[in-house]
Amino acid sequence: DQQVKQNSPSLSVQEGRISILNCDYTNSMFDYFLWYKKYPAEGPTFLISISSIKDKNEDGRFTVFLNKSAKHLSLHIVPSQPGDSAVYFCAARKNQAGTALIFGKGTTLSVSS
Amino acid sequence: EAGVVQSPRYKIIEKKQPVAFWCNPISGHNTLYWYLQNLGQGPELLIRYENEEAVDDSQLPKDRFSAERLKGVDSTLKIQPAELGDSAVYLCASSLGFDRGKEETQYFGPGTRLLVL
Numbered sequence: 001d002q003q004v005k006q007n008s009p010s011l012s013v014q015e016g017r018i019s020i021l022n023c024d025y026t027n028s029m030f031d032y033f034l035w036y037k038k039y040p041a042e043g044p045t046f047l048i049s050i051s052s053i054k055d056k057n058e059d060g061r062f063t064v065f066l067n068k069s070a071k072h073l074s075l076h077i078v079p080s081q082p083g084d085s086a087v088y089f090c091a092a093r094k095n096q097a098g099t100a101l102i103f104g105k106g107t108t109l110s111v112s113s
Numbered sequence: 114e115a116g117v118v119q120s121p122r123y124k125i126i127e128k129k130q131p132v133a134f135w136c137n138p139i140s141g142h143n144t145l146y147w148y149l150q151n152l153g154q155g156p157e158l159l160i161r162y163e164n165e166e167a168v169d170d171s172q173l174p175k176d177r178f179s180a181e182r183l184k185g186v187d188s189t190l191k192i193q194p195a196e197l198g199d200s201a202v203y204l205c206a207s208s209l210g211f212d213r214g215k216e217e218t219q220y221f222g223p224g225t226r227l228l229v230l
Binding site for chain 1: 117154206217220222
């Protein structure tokens with residue numbers, strides 16, 4: 001049973017517009033969430049994170065929103081750029097020793113110019 | 114600052130052969146992870162080390178997989194014998210180490226892409 005779900009396998013957006021990537025989780029023990037970006041033939045690169053005590057975290061063009069009651073988070077990219085085209089993974093973990101990141105299956109974002 | 118280093122980047126072997134992957138984490142990172150990523154899936158943990166101690170190996174198929182981190186720095190993951198279903202990307206990640214007061218971030222290497230024929 002998947003604990004972290006990214007229900008959209010792909011998303012296409014025009015350059016300059018907003019990209020919204022969604023992620024749902026089922027385990028209420030998760031309290032730290034991360035987004036990773038992955039280009040082909042490279043490892044995942046850390047993008048942005050959010051703790052469960054917050055509902056928003058912003059870093060430049062990237063903003064992550066967390067809705068704990070809905071067990072939902074989203075990544076907003078504004079404005080989207082062609083270089084943002086990659087696979088985006090949502091990950092979560094519990095705030096206790098010995099836990100690993102639980103990843104979703106990823107969403108492939110394509111930004112066209 | 115150098116990132117997580119992995120070698121080889123690609124490996125093609127025949128089934129039943131042994132194979133080994135090497136990882137050098139970011140300097141100063143005490144925690145090291147090996148993840149497996151199948152096509153179309155997110156990474157899944159195989160084993161986690163705190164220094165030289167394997168603190169979570171519950172997902173490691175111990176009949177054919179083994180790992181070591183003898184001096185608490187670099188690590189080796191081995192498969193013997195390899196099966197067709199082992200074809201995947203093997204990712205190594207490292208972090209400063211778990212601290213309840215901090216938000217731990219894991220940094221990944223480029224991975225080793227294994228193809229078993």
